[in-house]
Amino acid sequence: MLSPGEELVKRWEREQVCLKERLLEENTEAWQESGSFSGLARVGGVDLSFIKGDDLNACAQLVVLSYPDMQLLYEDSEMVTLTAPYLPGYLAFRECPPLLQVLKRLEGEKPCLMPQVLFVDGNGLFHYREFGLACHLGVLSDLPCVGVAKNLLQVQGVIRSEDHLSQISALKKAGDSFPLAAATGRILGQALKSSDSSSKPVYVSVGHRISLNTAVRLTHSCCRYRVPEPIRQADIRSREYLRRRFPSGPP
DNA sequence: GCGACAG
């Protein structure tokens, strides 16, 4: 017999394979072909924050910043109840529903502020089955998406080897990067030194409707610190929201 | 048994 958990994972895996058919791994927007991204005015970021002892309730956050100035144009915090557990490789099934919900609210209230590209906290193509959260959210929202992970997911032969660490030490200045190649040779993402002062890179991969090269260039151009400003602001503001609403931790 | 394990 199959445990309920195993049955769930089989369904989720089939769903990833199915949604993957709608994935676009190339540029689809005119601004993406411009060297300076002229025509790009709004970049979004999403994130979820939790209270210490509670993995069911979370704050889903969406921010929209102006490009290239990174000024706040829109912000929304919404308490959500998560239904799915976190399983490595299946983060999207936990986080997508609430993130789509905050996007839906923006569409209803301020459609003119819909971002032209969305930064997602987690991987896109750089994933066990090449369909991480940034791809999943991209396909379901049909927005151009960039996946940015703060930690390396060891996948498809990409490991934290001496060689990987040595490639990291070879990154000299912000904007330097090296490719993350699967055992098959396919390039799944790019390790990017996103600010001069960060020793640890971020891991950029295609989410949807953007090429890897463009995603890396854009990520670099949105970084004041290590984490791209849209994601950083979403993280800061969702945590701030929880602190204000639950000053003494979980009830 | 041991290590890995985006968020």
Next chain:
DNA sequence: ATCTTGTCGC
């Protein structure tokens, strides 16, 4: 994700 402040250094 979260548990946790200050501190040392550039």
